Amino acid sequence: MYVDVHSHLTHDDFAADLPDVIARAEKSGLTAIVVNGLEPASNQRILELAAQYPVIKPALGIYPIDAVNDIVDNLPFPIRKFHVPDAIAGIRREVAAGRAFAIGECGLDGYWVGEETFAAQEKVFEELIGIALEFDKPLIIHTRKREERAMQILAAHGVKRVDFHCYGGKSKLALRAAEQHGWYFSIPANARNNESFRKLLKELPQDLVLTETDCPYLAPVRGERNEPANVVGTVKLMAELRNWSEDQAREQIWTNYKRLFQVGSDPDGEAKA
Ligand SMILES: [Zn+2]
Numbered sequence: 001m002y003v004d005v006h007s008h009l010t011h012d013d014f015a016a017d018l019p020d021v022i023a024r025a026e027k028s029g030l031t032a033i034v035v036n037g038l039e040p041a042s043n044q045r046i047l048e049l050a051a052q053y054p055v056i057k058p059a060l061g062i063y064p065i066d067a068v069n070d071i072v073d074n075l076p077f078p079i080r081k082f083h084v085p086d087a088i089a090g091i092r093r094e095v096a097a098g099r100a101f102a103i104g105e106c107g108l109d110g111y112w113v114g115e116e117t118f119a120a121q122e123k124v125f126e127e128l129i130g131i132a133l134e135f136d137k138p139l140i141i142h143t144r145k146r147e148e149r150a151m152q153i154l155a156a157h158g159v160k161r162v163d164f165h166c167y168g169g170k171s172k173l174a175l176r177a178a179e180q181h182g183w184y185f186s187i188p189a190n191a192r193n194n195e196s197f198r199k200l201l202k203e204l205p206q207d208l209v210l211t212e213t214d215c216p217y218l219a220p221v222r223g224e225r226n227e228p229a230n231v232v233g234t235v236k237l238m239a240e241l242r243n244w245s246e247d248q249a250r251e252q253i254w255t256n257y258k259r260l261f262q263v264g265s266d267p268d269g270e271a272k273a
Contacts, residue, residue: 002235002250003032003257004228005186006105006140006165006212009049009056010035010042013216013225022053025228029250031055032257033228036105036140036165038063039080040087047099057101057261059140060091064109067124068117075112088127095135102261103132104140105165108153111144118146122153129157138260140165140186151177161260166214171199178208184260186212189220189230192237201234202241210260211235211253 004025014021025033035050036059037043043060050058062084065072069079094100106128108121132139138161143150147169154162162183167174177183185204189212191197201209211231219226220233239249257263 001031001254002029002231003034003211003254004030004213004215004231005032005034005163005210005257005261006188007033007035007215007228008038008042008217009033009215009228010037010045011216014227018049021227021229022055026055028229028232030228030231032057032261032263034059034102034104034140034261037061038105039066039069040082040090041080043087043091043094047094050099050101058099059102059104060094060100061104061106061128061140062087062091062124063105064107064121064125064142065112067106068113068120071117071120072113084124088124088131091128092131095131095137100135100137102138102140103128104138104163105142106139107142108146108150109142109144110146118149122149125150125153126157129154129159132161133157133159137161138163138262142166144168147173151181154183155181163210163260165212166218167200168196171196171203174200175203178204182208184208184210184256186210187234187238188218189213189215189226189234190218190222191234192220193222198237198241201238206242206252207256207259209238209253210256 034057035046046058050056141164164185211234213226215226235249239246
């Protein structure tokens with residue numbers, strides 16, 4: 001059983017052939033694809049997809065740049081305008097109703113936006129952390145250039161159930177955070193071409209490694225569209241780096257997934273709670 005804990009199957013790139021993409025993932029052995037929301041429209045779409053496809057597990061969130069949509073302009077990509085407090089209330093409602101599998105993505109970004117947005121980003125991040133703690137859900141974290149600050153905030157709130165997605169900060173900091181806090185790190189499908197991801201895949205405590213794609217982004221072959229089936233290559237790479245069999249690597253990651261997301265041993269991965 002393979003898992004992709006971070007994907008964006010709501011992206012336009014999948015509009016034409018989503019059923020084929022999901023079928024390929026299932027044929028490759030994936031039994032869980034966590035699809036992450038960015039703003040109200042994708043959160044809503046994810047809930048619809050989860051109702052339609054049992055393999056899809058809905059994570060609801062607000063991307064740190066969307067979190068400040070009312071104060072940023074002139075980004076190199078389009079951004080939807082929406083009312084952030086309403087979006088947070090909407091997420092809380094869905095989580096309270098038992099429809100969310102996880103909270104994400106959420107976090108802090110200092111790559112695309114500047115310091116003038118940091119306080120507002122942190123406010124949204126902390127509200128989402130609050131929902132995760134209130135309903136005991138795991139958090140899927142985006143952080144770019146703000147890794148240390150994101151870790152400080154998570155530690156201050158005593159958050160245990162955390163996955164850092166596509167972590168691009170210093171490896172030493174990640175290894176220390178894993179040891180100290182038991183936080184997980186999901187490694188993308190392009191790890192073979194990235195020294196830092198290879199290092200994490202090899203050196204993180206084996207209990208804290210997960211696989212993800214961030215698809216359609218970060219394909220193993222640059223420029224191609226990524227998709228959940230590509231997590232199989234990351235499991236193979238982990239096995240190579242640790243001198244394990246592929247079975248051992250796959251089982252380790254599946255066990256880690258079940259532990260963090262508290263899913264039962266039944267293959268459709270329904271939440272116990
Ligand atoms: Zn993402």
